[in-house]
Amino acid sequence: DAGITQSPRHKVTETGTPVTLRCHQTENHRYMYWYRQDPGHGLRLIHYSYGVKDTDKGEVSDGYSVSRSKTEDFLLTLESATSSQTSVYFCAVWEPSSGNTIYFGEGSWLTVV
Amino acid sequence: AQSVTQLDSQVPVFEEAPVELRCNYSSSVSVYLFWYVQYPNQGLQLLLKYLSGSTLVKGINGFEAEFNKSQTSFHLRKPSVHISDTAEYFCAVSERGDYKLSFGAGTTVTVRA
Numbered sequence: 064d065a066g067i068t069q070s071p072r073h074k075v076t077e078t079g080t081p082v083t084l085r086c087h088q089t090e091n092h093r094y095m096y097w098y099r100q101d102p103g104h105g106l107r108l109i110h111y112s113y114g115v116k117d118t119d120k121g122e123v124s125d126g127y128s129v130s131r132s133k134t135e136d137f138l139l140t141l142e143s144a145t146s147s148q149t150s151v152y153f154c155a156v157w158e159p160s161s162g163n164t165i166y167f168g169e170g171s172w173l174t175v176v
Numbered sequence: 177a178q179s180v181t182q183l184d185s186q187v188p189v190f191e192e193a194p195v196e197l198r199c200n201y202s203s204s205v206s207v208y209l210f211w212y213v214q215y216p217n218q219g220l221q222l223l224l225k226y227l228s229g230s231t232l233v234k235g236i237n238g239f240e241a242e243f244n245k246s247q248t249s250f251h252l253r254k255p256s257v258h259i260s261d262t263a264e265y266f267c268a269v270s271e272r273g274d275y276k277l278s279f280g281a282g283t284t285v286t287v288r289a
Contacts, residue, residue, distance in 0.1 A: 105279035
């Protein structure tokens, strides 16, 4: 599992509140990603990072921001949560040096009420 | 940018019967291709991947997939399924050197006795 930990694993929050999800990895992977999973859409890329302070937008980035101040942590922030952001969020890391292996975290279930 | 189409959203199959899950991708450059499985309320597990070389790729749990460049396809097969293969299956593609993974919408496989 490449030492990936997501927190919190489950959260219920109210519309309009900010929410931060954390992805922590212990093996110094350079590439990190945040995806959201919704029925009928598979996984869609929100933001990604190619290194410390090097981040970029994915296909569904509106309403989300990220930060990566340390190699091991990639934070996803919902600036003002909306019901459409109710989803399962997955963090992933890509390790090119080990056969292009991509590891996923166990997911964070977020409900916005 | 690459995209992925999984041609079947749901595939019902009887135990011990063969199954094929179809995946087509669009990209103008060389790609890496992946199949993942997701059991209920769990994360994603890699079944197999194509990076280069032989177009027939063997994965875990008896699954295999064939890369067809001319048809831009990467179909997943298993000759005899078990009840435990009931899950959602995702095809994913990345353009070489891009380090971003795009997913299909998923295929739900339901194995019946």
